[in-house]
Amino acid sequence: MEKKDIKIVNINKSFDGVPVLKDINLEIKQGEFFTIIGPSGCGKTTLLRMIAGFISPDSGAIYLGDQDIIELPPNLRNVNTIFQKYALFPHLNVYENVAFSLRIKKIDEATIDKEVKKYLKLVGLEEHSKKMPNQLSGGQQQRVSIARALINKPGVLLLDEPLSALDAKLRQNLLIELDLIHDEVGITFIFITHDQQEALSISDRIAVMNKGEILQVGTPAEVYEAPANPFVADFLGENNFFSGEVIEIIDEELAKISIKGLGEITIEQDREVKIGDRVNISLRPEKIRLSKKKLKNKKNTVNSFEVYVDEYIYSGFQSKYYVHLKDNENLKFKIFLQHAAFFDDNDSGAIWWDEEAYISWDAYDSYLVEVIPDEKK
Numbered sequence: 424m425e426k427k428d429i430k431i432v433n434i435n436k437s438f439d440g441v442p443v444l445k446d447i448n449l450e451i452k453q454g455e456f457f458t459i460i461g462p463s464g465c466g467k468t469t470l471l472r473m474i475a476g477f478i479s480p481d482s483g484a485i486y487l488g489d490q491d492i493i494e495l496p497p498n499l500r501n502v503n504t505i506f507q508k509y510a511l512f513p514h515l516n517v518y519e520n521v522a523f524s525l526r527i528k529k530i531d532e533a534t535i536d537k538e539v540k541k542y543l544k545l546v547g548l549e550e551h552s553k554k555m556p557n558q559l560s561g562g563q564q565q566r567v568s569i570a571r572a573l574i575n576k577p578g579v580l581l582l583d584e585p586l587s588a589l590d591a592k593l594r595q596n597l598l599i600e601l602d603l604i605h606d607e608v609g610i611t612f613i614f615i616t617h618d619q620q621e622a623l624s625i626s627d628r629i630a631v632m633n634k635g636e637i638l639q640v641g642t643p644a645e646v647y648e649a650p651a652n653p654f655v656a657d658f659l660g661e662n663n664f665f666s667g668e669v670i671e672i673i674d675e676e677l678a679k680i681s682i683k684g685l686g687e688i689t690i691e692q693d694r695e696v697k698i699g700d701r702v703n704i705s706l707r708p709e710k711i712r713l714s715k716k717k718l719k720n721k722k723n724t725v726n727s728f729e730v731y732v733d734e735y736i737y738s739g740f741q742s743k744y745y746v747h748l749k750d751n752e753n754l755k756f757k758i759f760l761q762h763a764a765f766f767d768d769n770d771s772g773a774i775w776w777d778e779e780a781y782i783s784w785d786a787y788d789s790y791l792v793e794v795i796p797d798e799k800k
Protein backbone atom coordinates (compact mmCIF):
# COMPACT_ATOMS: atom_id res chain seq x y z
CA MET A 424 0.00 0.00 0.00
CA GLU A 425 1.20 3.49 -0.80
CA LYS A 426 2.54 5.41 2.16
CA LYS A 427 0.36 8.46 2.76
CA ASP A 428 2.95 10.74 4.27
CA ILE A 429 2.18 14.45 4.20
CA LYS A 430 4.74 16.60 2.52
CA ILE A 431 4.51 20.36 2.76
CA VAL A 432 6.83 22.06 0.30
CA ASN A 433 7.82 25.75 0.28
CA ILE A 434 4.43 27.01 1.42
CA ASN A 435 3.97 30.77 1.57
CA LYS A 436 0.88 32.75 2.54
CA SER A 437 0.21 36.43 3.15
CA PHE A 438 -2.96 38.10 4.38
CA ASP A 439 -3.35 41.71 3.20
CA GLY A 440 0.32 41.86 2.29
CA VAL A 441 1.47 40.55 5.69
CA PRO A 442 3.33 37.23 5.46
CA VAL A 443 1.77 34.69 7.82
CA LEU A 444 3.51 31.52 6.60
CA LYS A 445 7.07 31.83 5.34
CA ASP A 446 8.53 29.06 3.26
CA ILE A 447 7.16 26.20 5.32
CA ASN A 448 8.62 22.75 4.70
CA LEU A 449 7.46 19.74 6.69
CA GLU A 450 7.25 16.00 6.31
CA ILE A 451 4.76 14.18 8.48
CA LYS A 452 4.88 10.42 8.38
CA GLN A 453 1.81 8.26 8.02
CA GLY A 454 0.55 7.24 11.45
CA GLU A 455 2.58 9.84 13.29
CA PHE A 456 1.29 11.89 16.22
CA PHE A 457 2.70 15.19 15.04
CA THR A 458 2.33 18.37 17.06
CA ILE A 459 2.66 21.97 15.96
CA ILE A 460 3.36 24.35 18.81
CA GLY A 461 3.99 28.07 18.89
CA PRO A 462 2.74 31.33 20.35
CA SER A 463 -0.61 32.88 19.48
CA GLY A 464 -0.72 34.30 15.97
CA CYS A 465 2.32 32.40 14.65
CA GLY A 466 0.30 30.72 11.88
CA LYS A 467 -0.61 27.30 13.30
CA THR A 468 -4.31 27.39 12.44
CA THR A 469 -3.57 28.86 9.01
CA LEU A 470 -1.24 25.96 8.26
CA LEU A 471 -3.76 23.41 9.52
CA ARG A 472 -6.60 24.94 7.53
CA MET A 473 -4.38 24.81 4.48
CA ILE A 474 -3.83 21.07 4.96
CA ALA A 475 -7.60 20.70 5.38
CA GLY A 476 -8.23 22.66 2.18
CA PHE A 477 -10.03 25.71 3.60
CA ILE A 478 -7.22 28.13 2.69
CA SER A 479 -5.03 28.00 -0.38
CA PRO A 480 -1.37 29.00 -0.28
CA ASP A 481 0.15 31.79 -2.39
CA SER A 482 2.85 29.35 -3.46
CA GLY A 483 4.07 25.87 -2.63
CA ALA A 484 2.61 22.38 -2.62
CA ILE A 485 1.07 19.90 -0.22
CA TYR A 486 1.31 16.19 -0.97
CA LEU A 487 -0.61 13.35 0.60
CA GLY A 488 1.38 10.34 -0.50
CA ASP A 489 2.22 11.03 -4.16
CA GLN A 490 -0.79 13.22 -4.78
CA ASP A 491 -0.61 17.01 -4.80
CA ILE A 492 -3.80 17.92 -2.92
CA ILE A 493 -3.67 21.71 -3.25
CA GLU A 494 -6.39 21.76 -5.90
CA LEU A 495 -8.63 19.28 -4.09
CA PRO A 496 -11.65 20.62 -2.17
CA PRO A 497 -11.74 19.77 1.58
CA ASN A 498 -14.26 16.94 1.21
CA LEU A 499 -12.01 15.06 -1.21
CA ARG A 500 -8.83 15.26 0.87
CA ASN A 501 -9.47 12.34 3.24
CA VAL A 502 -8.69 14.71 6.09
CA ASN A 503 -10.94 15.61 9.04
CA THR A 504 -10.62 18.51 11.43
CA ILE A 505 -11.54 18.86 15.10
CA PHE A 506 -11.77 22.43 16.29
CA GLN A 507 -11.28 24.09 19.62
CA LYS A 508 -15.01 24.71 19.87
CA TYR A 509 -17.11 21.62 19.57
CA ALA A 510 -19.12 22.14 16.44
CA LEU A 511 -21.85 19.59 17.18
CA PHE A 512 -25.33 19.72 15.72
CA PRO A 513 -27.37 21.01 18.67
CA HIS A 514 -30.65 19.43 17.51
CA LEU A 515 -29.19 15.91 17.13
CA ASN A 516 -28.40 13.56 19.98
CA VAL A 517 -24.94 12.04 20.47
CA TYR A 518 -25.74 8.96 18.40
CA GLU A 519 -27.12 10.99 15.49
CA ASN A 520 -24.23 13.45 15.60
CA VAL A 521 -21.82 10.57 15.11
CA ALA A 522 -24.07 8.87 12.53
CA PHE A 523 -24.57 12.04 10.50
CA SER A 524 -21.93 11.67 7.81
CA LEU A 525 -22.77 8.01 7.24
CA ARG A 526 -26.45 8.89 6.78
CA ILE A 527 -25.46 11.46 4.14
CA LYS A 528 -23.56 8.73 2.36
CA LYS A 529 -26.75 6.61 2.44
CA ILE A 530 -25.05 3.73 4.20
CA ASP A 531 -27.39 0.97 5.35
CA GLU A 532 -28.85 1.14 8.86
CA ALA A 533 -27.16 -2.00 10.22
CA THR A 534 -23.70 -0.79 9.21
CA ILE A 535 -24.39 2.67 10.62
CA ASP A 536 -25.46 1.16 13.92
CA LYS A 537 -22.39 -1.04 14.09
CA GLU A 538 -20.01 1.80 13.24
CA VAL A 539 -21.59 4.40 15.55
CA LYS A 540 -21.46 1.98 18.48
CA LYS A 541 -17.87 1.13 17.70
CA TYR A 542 -16.74 4.76 17.73
CA LEU A 543 -18.86 5.73 20.74
CA LYS A 544 -17.17 2.88 22.59
CA LEU A 545 -13.75 4.07 21.43
CA VAL A 546 -14.33 7.49 22.99
CA GLY A 547 -16.10 6.08 26.06
CA LEU A 548 -19.55 7.50 25.37
CA GLU A 549 -21.74 4.39 24.87
CA GLU A 550 -23.81 5.30 27.92
CA HIS A 551 -24.52 8.80 26.64
CA SER A 552 -25.74 8.07 23.13
CA LYS A 553 -29.27 9.42 23.75
CA LYS A 554 -28.14 12.74 25.25
CA MET A 555 -28.33 16.04 23.44
CA PRO A 556 -25.12 18.11 23.12
CA ASN A 557 -26.28 20.65 25.72
CA GLN A 558 -26.59 17.82 28.27
CA LEU A 559 -22.89 16.95 27.93
CA SER A 560 -19.80 18.32 29.64
CA GLY A 561 -17.17 20.05 27.52
CA GLY A 562 -14.95 16.98 27.55
CA GLN A 563 -17.82 14.73 26.48
CA GLN A 564 -18.74 17.09 23.65
CA GLN A 565 -15.16 17.02 22.44
CA ARG A 566 -15.24 13.22 22.48
CA VAL A 567 -18.34 13.29 20.29
CA SER A 568 -16.38 15.49 17.86
CA ILE A 569 -13.58 12.95 17.86
CA ALA A 570 -15.95 10.03 17.22
CA ARG A 571 -17.72 12.00 14.52
CA ALA A 572 -14.45 12.72 12.76
CA LEU A 573 -13.04 9.20 13.08
CA ILE A 574 -16.15 7.48 11.75
CA ASN A 575 -15.29 8.91 8.32
CA LYS A 576 -12.05 6.90 8.52
CA PRO A 577 -9.91 9.84 7.50
CA GLY A 578 -6.27 9.23 6.65
CA VAL A 579 -5.37 12.30 8.66
CA LEU A 580 -7.02 13.86 11.70
CA LEU A 581 -6.30 17.53 12.29
CA LEU A 582 -6.83 18.73 15.84
CA ASP A 583 -6.77 22.49 16.42
CA GLU A 584 -6.35 22.98 20.18
CA PRO A 585 -9.14 20.49 20.91
CA LEU A 586 -8.50 20.52 24.64
CA SER A 587 -7.97 24.20 25.32
CA ALA A 588 -11.51 24.88 26.55
CA LEU A 589 -11.26 22.18 29.22
CA ASP A 590 -9.95 22.38 32.76
CA ALA A 591 -6.48 21.06 33.60
CA LYS A 592 -7.48 17.69 35.00
CA LEU A 593 -9.87 16.89 32.19
CA ARG A 594 -7.27 17.94 29.65
CA GLN A 595 -4.84 15.47 31.14
CA ASN A 596 -7.37 12.66 30.97
CA LEU A 597 -8.50 13.45 27.46
CA LEU A 598 -4.90 13.76 26.34
CA ILE A 599 -4.18 10.23 27.53
CA GLU A 600 -7.32 9.04 25.77
CA LEU A 601 -6.31 10.80 22.57
CA ASP A 602 -3.01 8.97 22.74
CA LEU A 603 -4.79 5.62 23.18
CA ILE A 604 -7.22 6.42 20.35
CA HIS A 605 -4.28 7.32 18.14
CA ASP A 606 -2.63 3.97 18.90
CA GLU A 607 -5.88 2.16 18.25
CA VAL A 608 -6.82 3.74 14.91
CA GLY A 609 -3.25 4.18 13.67
CA ILE A 610 -3.91 7.22 11.46
CA THR A 611 -1.90 10.44 11.25
CA PHE A 612 -2.76 13.00 13.91
CA ILE A 613 -1.69 16.61 13.48
CA PHE A 614 -2.26 18.32 16.76
CA ILE A 615 -1.99 22.01 17.54
CA THR A 616 -1.39 23.32 20.99
CA HIS A 617 0.06 26.24 22.95
CA ASP A 618 0.83 23.96 25.82
CA GLN A 619 4.40 22.68 26.05
CA GLN A 620 3.53 19.94 28.53
CA GLU A 621 0.81 18.63 26.23
CA ALA A 622 3.18 18.72 23.28
CA LEU A 623 6.07 17.05 25.06
CA SER A 624 4.01 14.28 26.59
CA ILE A 625 1.96 13.11 23.63
CA SER A 626 3.86 13.69 20.39
CA ASP A 627 6.03 11.47 18.26
CA ARG A 628 7.53 14.66 16.86
CA ILE A 629 7.01 18.36 17.41
CA ALA A 630 7.39 21.36 15.10
CA VAL A 631 8.05 24.62 16.93
CA MET A 632 6.78 27.68 15.06
CA ASN A 633 7.25 31.39 15.53
CA LYS A 634 6.16 34.28 13.32
CA GLY A 635 5.21 32.12 10.37
CA GLU A 636 8.39 30.06 10.40
CA ILE A 637 9.26 26.57 11.55
CA LEU A 638 12.23 26.86 13.88
CA GLN A 639 12.78 23.21 14.70
CA VAL A 640 11.29 19.77 14.13
CA GLY A 641 12.22 16.88 16.37
CA THR A 642 11.18 14.35 18.96
CA PRO A 643 10.09 15.74 22.33
CA ALA A 644 13.50 14.87 23.79
CA GLU A 645 15.34 16.52 20.90
CA VAL A 646 13.48 19.82 21.04
CA TYR A 647 13.67 19.92 24.84
CA GLU A 648 17.25 18.75 25.31
CA ALA A 649 18.75 20.25 22.17
CA PRO A 650 16.72 23.33 21.24
CA ALA A 651 17.76 24.89 17.94
CA ASN A 652 17.90 28.39 19.36
CA PRO A 653 17.05 30.41 22.49
CA PHE A 654 13.43 30.91 21.38
CA VAL A 655 12.77 27.17 21.26
CA ALA A 656 14.56 26.67 24.59
CA ASP A 657 12.44 29.39 26.13
CA PHE A 658 9.16 28.25 24.61
CA LEU A 659 9.59 24.66 25.75
CA GLY A 660 10.40 24.87 29.41
CA GLU A 661 12.39 27.08 31.72
CA ASN A 662 16.00 28.09 31.46
CA ASN A 663 18.87 29.83 33.13
CA PHE A 664 20.48 31.65 30.20
CA PHE A 665 24.07 32.84 30.33
CA SER A 666 26.34 34.28 27.73
CA GLY A 667 30.06 33.83 27.89
CA GLU A 668 33.25 33.61 25.89
CA VAL A 669 35.07 30.44 24.94
CA ILE A 670 38.50 30.49 26.60
CA GLU A 671 39.69 26.91 26.23
CA ILE A 672 38.95 23.87 24.09
CA ILE A 673 39.54 20.99 26.50
CA ASP A 674 38.94 18.13 24.06
CA GLU A 675 36.49 17.13 21.35
CA GLU A 676 33.56 17.26 23.73
CA LEU A 677 34.32 19.84 26.37
CA ALA A 678 35.26 23.50 26.46
CA LYS A 679 35.70 26.16 29.07
CA ILE A 680 33.88 29.43 28.91
CA SER A 681 34.17 32.55 31.01
CA ILE A 682 30.96 34.21 32.16
CA LYS A 683 31.18 37.76 33.39
CA GLY A 684 30.57 37.91 37.11
CA LEU A 685 30.45 34.13 37.50
CA GLY A 686 33.83 32.89 36.40
CA GLU A 687 34.88 29.85 34.42
CA ILE A 688 32.63 26.90 33.76
CA THR A 689 33.03 23.73 31.79
CA ILE A 690 30.47 23.05 29.07
CA GLU A 691 29.79 20.41 26.49
CA GLN A 692 30.44 21.56 22.92
CA ASP A 693 26.95 20.96 21.60
CA ARG A 694 28.00 23.12 18.68
CA GLU A 695 31.42 23.57 17.23
CA VAL A 696 33.20 26.51 18.86
CA LYS A 697 36.63 28.05 18.88
CA ILE A 698 38.46 30.21 21.35
CA GLY A 699 37.05 33.72 21.39
CA ASP A 700 33.51 32.75 20.29
CA ARG A 701 30.68 34.26 22.27
CA VAL A 702 28.06 31.69 23.17
CA ASN A 703 24.70 31.41 24.89
CA ILE A 704 24.22 28.63 27.38
CA SER A 705 20.94 27.28 28.69
CA LEU A 706 20.85 25.48 31.99
CA ARG A 707 17.49 23.91 32.82
CA PRO A 708 16.42 24.58 36.42
CA GLU A 709 15.79 20.90 37.11
CA LYS A 710 19.34 19.96 36.15
CA ILE A 711 20.96 21.94 38.94
CA ARG A 712 21.68 20.26 42.23
CA LEU A 713 21.31 22.29 45.39
CA SER A 714 23.15 21.11 48.49
CA LYS A 715 24.13 22.37 51.88
CA LYS A 716 27.69 21.20 51.57
CA LYS A 717 29.95 21.41 48.59
CA LEU A 718 29.57 18.17 46.66
CA LYS A 719 32.47 15.78 47.00
CA ASN A 720 32.67 15.16 43.31
CA LYS A 721 35.82 13.96 41.69
CA LYS A 722 34.60 14.50 38.15
CA ASN A 723 36.23 17.47 36.53
CA THR A 724 33.09 18.16 34.53
CA VAL A 725 31.12 19.42 37.51
CA ASN A 726 30.60 23.15 37.96
CA SER A 727 29.93 24.28 41.49
CA PHE A 728 29.27 27.67 43.07
CA GLU A 729 28.32 29.03 46.44
CA VAL A 730 24.95 30.78 46.44
CA TYR A 731 22.52 32.58 48.67
CA VAL A 732 18.85 31.54 48.63
CA ASP A 733 16.59 34.53 47.98
CA GLU A 734 13.35 32.66 47.73
CA TYR A 735 11.96 29.20 48.22
CA ILE A 736 8.55 28.33 46.78
CA TYR A 737 6.85 25.08 47.59
CA SER A 738 4.67 24.12 44.64
CA GLY A 739 3.41 20.64 45.26
CA PHE A 740 5.31 18.19 43.12
CA GLN A 741 8.42 20.33 43.21
CA SER A 742 10.09 23.21 45.00
CA LYS A 743 11.48 26.24 43.25
CA TYR A 744 14.54 27.99 44.56
CA TYR A 745 15.63 31.42 43.43
CA VAL A 746 19.23 32.05 44.41
CA HIS A 747 22.04 34.45 43.62
CA LEU A 748 25.74 33.90 43.50
CA LYS A 749 27.23 34.56 46.91
CA ASP A 750 29.81 36.91 45.44
CA ASN A 751 27.54 38.59 42.92
CA GLU A 752 23.96 39.63 43.59
CA ASN A 753 23.27 40.15 39.91
CA LEU A 754 23.89 36.56 38.92
CA LYS A 755 20.71 34.67 39.62
CA PHE A 756 19.69 31.06 39.14
CA LYS A 757 16.40 29.26 39.41
CA ILE A 758 16.49 25.66 40.53
CA PHE A 759 13.61 23.18 40.55
CA LEU A 760 13.83 20.18 42.82
CA GLN A 761 11.54 17.19 42.99
CA HIS A 762 10.59 16.03 46.43
CA ALA A 763 12.08 12.87 47.76
CA ALA A 764 13.75 11.83 50.95
CA PHE A 765 17.46 11.95 50.24
CA PHE A 766 19.39 10.43 53.08
CA ASP A 767 22.81 11.52 52.01
CA ASP A 768 24.94 14.47 52.94
CA ASN A 769 23.61 16.37 49.98
CA ASP A 770 20.17 16.50 51.43
CA SER A 771 18.52 19.49 49.86
CA GLY A 772 15.13 19.18 51.49
CA ALA A 773 16.21 21.25 54.42
CA ILE A 774 17.40 24.34 52.59
CA TRP A 775 15.30 27.44 53.14
CA TRP A 776 15.44 31.06 52.14
CA ASP A 777 18.11 33.33 53.54
CA GLU A 778 20.53 30.44 53.67
CA GLU A 779 23.79 29.75 51.97
CA ALA A 780 24.13 26.66 49.84
CA TYR A 781 25.94 25.19 46.86
CA ILE A 782 24.69 24.71 43.35
CA SER A 783 26.30 22.13 41.07
CA TRP A 784 25.71 20.83 37.61
CA ASP A 785 27.53 18.65 35.18
CA ALA A 786 28.99 20.15 32.01
CA TYR A 787 26.86 17.71 30.01
CA ASP A 788 23.70 19.12 31.58
CA SER A 789 24.06 22.62 30.22
CA TYR A 790 23.29 23.22 26.57
CA LEU A 791 25.17 25.44 24.17
CA VAL A 792 22.10 26.92 22.56
CA GLU A 793 23.70 29.52 20.31
CA VAL A 794 27.01 30.76 19.00
CA ILE A 795 26.30 34.48 18.86
CA PRO A 796 26.91 35.81 15.34
CA ASP A 797 29.31 38.73 15.00
CA GLU A 798 26.68 41.39 14.39
CA LYS A 799 24.97 40.62 17.71
CA LYS A 800 28.16 40.92 19.75
Ligand SMILES: Nc1ncnc2c1ncn2[C@@H]1O[C@H](COP(=O)(O)OP(=O)(O)OP(=O)(O)O)[C@@H](O)[C@H]1O
Nearest residue numbers: 438439443461462463464465466467468469470617
Ligand atom coordinates in the same frame (compact mmCIF):
# COMPACT_ATOMS: atom_id res chain seq x y z
N1 LIG B 1 -8.49 35.40 7.10
C1 LIG B 1 -7.52 36.17 7.60
N2 LIG B 1 -7.36 37.44 7.18
C2 LIG B 1 -6.37 38.23 7.65
N3 LIG B 1 -5.46 37.82 8.57
C3 LIG B 1 -5.57 36.56 9.03
C4 LIG B 1 -6.61 35.67 8.57
N4 LIG B 1 -6.45 34.48 9.21
C5 LIG B 1 -5.38 34.63 10.01
N5 LIG B 1 -4.85 35.86 9.92
C6 LIG B 1 -3.66 36.35 10.62
O1 LIG B 1 -2.63 35.40 10.44
C7 LIG B 1 -1.85 35.26 11.61
C8 LIG B 1 -1.80 33.80 12.01
O2 LIG B 1 -3.09 33.40 12.45
P1 LIG B 1 -3.38 31.92 12.95
O3 LIG B 1 -4.82 31.84 13.25
O4 LIG B 1 -2.83 30.97 11.97
O5 LIG B 1 -2.51 31.89 14.28
P2 LIG B 1 -2.40 30.74 15.38
O6 LIG B 1 -0.96 30.37 15.46
O7 LIG B 1 -3.38 29.66 15.11
O8 LIG B 1 -2.79 31.52 16.72
P3 LIG B 1 -3.64 31.03 18.00
O9 LIG B 1 -2.69 30.22 18.80
O10 LIG B 1 -4.01 32.29 18.67
O11 LIG B 1 -4.81 30.24 17.51
C9 LIG B 1 -2.47 36.18 12.63
O12 LIG B 1 -1.75 37.36 12.68
C10 LIG B 1 -3.86 36.42 12.10
O13 LIG B 1 -4.35 37.68 12.50
Ligand SMILES: [Mg+2]
Nearest residue numbers: 467468469583
Ligand atom coordinates in the same frame (compact mmCIF):
# COMPACT_ATOMS: atom_id res chain seq x y z
MG1 LIG C 1 -5.07 28.96 16.11
